[in-house]
Amino acid sequence: MLKTGHKIIDQWLNLPWPEESMEDYQKFGKASALLYSFLNREVMTPRGKGVLLQVLGKKCYVAFYGNETENSETKRTKGGDRGRFADGGYFYCWEVRPSFDAAAAVERGA
DSSP states (O other), X not given: OOOOSOHHHHHHHTSOOOHHHHHHHHHHOOXXXXXXXXXXXXXXXXXXXEEEEEEETTEEEEEEEOOTTOOXXXXXXXXXXXXXXXXXXXXXXXXXXXXXXXXXXXXXTO
């Protein structure tokens, strides 16, 4: 069991992480390394599901999916077509958790 003395971080550290995440943690010696195997994969945040794009020390950047019902003309009037993501945000790493689908994909090596 991993411990820091901070209840919320300890709970996050002791989630059922895939083996690849634990290897990253041991290799880099940082708790945030647990998320490296989830880069460009779906994760859960306090704002909902998104895609993990960056892990920077204690913070992570997660992009959220856009409104799929908008057409390209609507997107252009809102500041340009930003691809499949509408917005994103920075979170502390312990606020970001792997989604079940992403964890299964990491376990399979996909």
